[in-house]
Amino acid sequence: MASNGQTTKPPPNPSPLRSAxxxxxxxxxxxxxxxxxxxxxxxxxxxxxxxxxxxxxxxxxxxxxxxxxxxxxxxxxxxxxxxxxxxxxxxxxxxxxxxxxxxxxxxxxxxxxxxxxxxxxxxxxxxxxxxxxxxxxxxxxxxxxxxxxxxxxxxxxxxxxxxxxxxxxxxxxxxxxxxxxxxxxxxxxxxxxxxxxxxxxxxxxTYGPRMNIDDGRVVSNFIAQAIRDEPLTVQLPGTQTRSxxxxxxxxxxxxxxxxxxxxxxxxxxxxxEFTMLELAENVKEVSFKLAHFRLFPISASPIFSLFYQI
Ligand SMILES: NC(=O)c1ccc[n+]([C@@H]2O[C@H](COP(=O)([O-])OP(=O)(O)OC[C@H]3O[C@@H](n4cnc5c(N)ncnc54)[C@H](O)[C@@H]3O)[C@@H](O)[C@H]2O)c1
The missing domain is CATH 3.40.50.720 (NAD(P)-binding Rossmann-like Domain)
Known part of the structure; x- marks a missing residue:
């Protein structure tokens, strides 16, 4: 009963579709x-x-x-x-x-x-x-x-x-x-x-599928180099670590x-953490290729790089 004495209708039940x-x-x-x-x-x-x-x-x-x-x-x-x-x-x-x-x-x-x-x-x-x-x-x-x-x-x-x-x-x-x-x-x-x-x-x-192959980061670099049968370029000393x-x-x-x-x-x-050499080893292992490494000093151009065959 509303305050003006009139009966009010209860609100309609929600449509059964609401719980769908x-x-x-x-x-x-x-x-x-x-x-x-x-x-x-x-x-x-x-x-x-x-x-x-x-x-x-x-x-x-x-x-x-x-x-x-x-x-x-x-x-x-x-x-x-x-x-x-x-x-x-x-x-x-x-x-x-x-x-x-x-x-x-x-x-x-x-x-x-x-x-x-x-x-x-x-x-x-x-x-x-x-x-x-x-x-x-x-x-x-x-x-x-x-x-x-x-x-x-x-x-x-x-x-x-x-x-x-x-x-x-x-x-x-x-x-x-x-x-x-x-x-x-x-x-x-x-x-x-x-x-x-x-x-x-x-x-x-972070790494994984759909990384851009040419984005210049170390994981994609190594993988791209292995796919292209190029040496994996590791900056000296190779013991620097990343996660x-x-x-x-x-x-x-x-x-x-x-x-x-x-x-x-x-x-x-x-x-x-991995060293860069460990990472290169892993890529070499999973690529099933005769990949080899190329070590070079940070400031050096790869032209003067030291080739290091594993
Ligand atoms: N991948 C990593 O290792 C890493 C490390 C640290 C931080 N992050 C951060 O994680 C996020 C994603 O990184 P990711 O590796 O997926 O990079 P990514 O380059 O693959 O993805 C970035 C996305 O943002 C879009 N984008 C760029 N500028 C935009 C703009 N102005 N408007 C709308 N879209 C735009 C790009 O088209 C792309 O789709 C970024 O914020 C990045 O800073 C990533």
Whole structure:
């Protein structure tokens, strides 16, 4: 009975279709840079969950539609050609912000564009996170893929997240490492000032299928050289170490970070280290070729290199 004495009808039962799978609330997830190496593997994993709708925004600078071909036309998947230096308006619950060339060859190619991608791209994505969070009051989140390069030429080993780094602000790599540092700053400023839920992953070297073969990084270099029957070029002394994380482990780490309660920054990578000679040995072993190594001093041109046959 209503206050004016009239009987009110109870609200109608919701349509039975509401409980059907089609109407269940899905998580809509934006992946910037989703056509790239790590991004496309992340998309593969997110698409395995039937509750996820995935939108990829990419300008295809280093990524390719080919990496996503298995999802094109899928009802839970959308691909948008978009440059993150421009604002993007979409309704999403989570944002994985990966868009940025990761290999020195590509990020040094157009350094102004690289720093714009890092700074304006992150600002635009934070603006989007703020807008969707404020308008529909959802616990939306944004995750930034930062890099171990924010530590620069580190003076402490190993680098823990509380180390502030030793970075050259005016060098040729600064567009990337200083760009990522500003991106991290923006993430925390939006978190403190606007209450945006943020996650920051500092990614260490990652490898796996869909890496760009000519991206100049050591794993792809060795593999490309082995495929082309060229000597594997190892910088002297060859005992310098790096860690390499397989891409599916990286994707696990990113999703766990997004779903967990820690804002980060969190280092994600493989704690085990290899020497460059060990890596070259491994590539030689799996390539089943009579690959040989070529050792050369860091500053020397390969013309003066010392050939070393194993
Ligand atoms: N691969 C690694 O070892 C590594 C290490 C540290 C950090 N990261 C970070 O992880 C993320 C992904 O790296 P990746 O190895 O997959 O690189 P990638 O180059 O394969 O992928 C980057 C993607 O971003 C897209 N992109 C670049 N600029 C863009 C722009 N302005 N607008 C829209 N899209 C743009 C590219 O087309 C590409 O698809 C990057 O943020 C990178 O800094 C990677």
């Amino acid at each position: 799978k089609f109407f269940q609330a899905n998580m809509r997830i934006l992946v910037t840079g989703g056509a790239g190496f790590i991004g496309s593997h992340l998309v593969d994993r997110l698409m395995q969950n039937e509750k996820n709708e995935v939108i990829v925004a990419d300008n295809y600078f280093t990524g390719s539609k080919d990496n996503l071909k298995q999802w094109i036309g899928h009802p839970r998947f959308e691909l948008i050609r978009h440059d993150v230096t421009e604002p993007l308006l979409v309704e999403v619950d989570q944002i994985y912000h990966l868009a940025c060339p990761a290999s020195p060859i590509f990020y040094k190619y157009n350094p102004v564009k690289t720093i714009k991608t890092n700074v304006m791209g992150t600002l635009n994505m934070l603006g989007l996170a703020k807008r969707v969070g404020a308008s529909i009051m959802m616990a939306n989140r944004i995750l930034l893929t930062s890099t171990s390069e924010v530590y620069g030429d580190p003076l402490v080993h190993p680098q823990t997240e509380d180390y502030w780094g030793n970075v050259n602000p005016i060098g040729v790599r600064s567009c990337y490492d200083e760009g990522k540092r500003v991106a991290e700053t923006l993430m925390f400023d939006y978190h403190r000032q606007h209450g945006i839920e943020i996650r920051i992953a500092r990614i260490f070297n 390499f994380c397989y891409v599916s482990d990286m994707v696990d780490g990113l999703i766990r970070l997004m779903e967990g309660n820690d804002t980060g920054p969190i280092n994600i990578g493989n704690p085990g």
